[in-house]
Amino acid sequence: MNKIEHIGIAVKNLDASCELYERLLGAVCYKKENVESEAVNTAFFKTGGNKIELLAATSAGSAIAKFLDKKGEGIHHIAFDVDDILAEMERLKAEGFNLLNEQPKKGADNKLICFVHPKDTNGVLIELCQDIKNI
Ligand code: CMX
Numbered sequence: 001m002n003k004i005e006h007i008g009i010a011v012k013n014l015d016a017s018c019e020l021y022e023r024l025l026g027a028v029c030y031k032k033e034n035v036e037s038e039a040v041n042t043a044f045f046k047t048g049g050n051k052i053e054l055l056a057a058t059s060a061g062s063a064i065a066k067f068l069d070k071k072g073e074g075i076h077h078i079a080f081d082v083d084d085i086l087a088e089m090e091r092l093k094a095e096g097f098n099l100l101n102e103q104p105k106k107g108a109d110n111k112l113i114c115f116v117h118p119k120d121t122n123g124v125l126i127e128l129c130q131d132i133k134n135i
Helices: 014-025 063-071 085-094
Strands: 004-010 031-035 040-047 050-057 074-081 105-107 111-116 126-131
Touching: 004 063, 004 126, 014 040, 014 050, 050 063, 063 074, 085 111, 085 126
Parallel strands: 004 050, 074 126
Antiparallel strands: 004 074, 031 040, 040 050, 105 111, 111 126
16 A cells, blocks of 8 residues: 555535635645545545545435444544555455455545445554546
């Protein structure tokens, strides 16, 4: 795996949190995107070479809605950049990790993504991310 690609933060109100993170980071949100397949609205920030993704649920049964109900707002996942997501998925499977999707899915910000179950990774949801333009 390569560097941390982004940190995902679950929020209740995307517009209010966007305004808050703009004030916090002194940076403007560079992209807002709805990812229908994940039932989320996202907003992205870049600061000092780091990337933050804010995530708000668009449906009651979604992963983010369940997370907010159970744990409240906060860090939802850490995403790592990978060069070859299929190879990395095979490697992790061989290492005994439980992947949450069999095939890479299309995620926000032009990425192919795959998640590792947080029960296998000390309670932290890990995301693999490959830039689609690197395929
Ligand atoms: N980080 C850490 N733990 C988490 C978690 C998270 N993000 N989400 C759920 N959990 C915990 C739950 O609290 C629960 O813990 P306990 O058993 O101790 O109570 C455990 O994981 C299993 O939870 P569950 O209720 O059995 O399962 P869920 O239906 O809540 O599903 C998960 C959990 C991780 C499998 C599911 O959320 C998932 O498949 N996530 C991947 C997809 C995703 O998160 N999409 C949204 C983001 C999309 C994007 O980045 O664009």
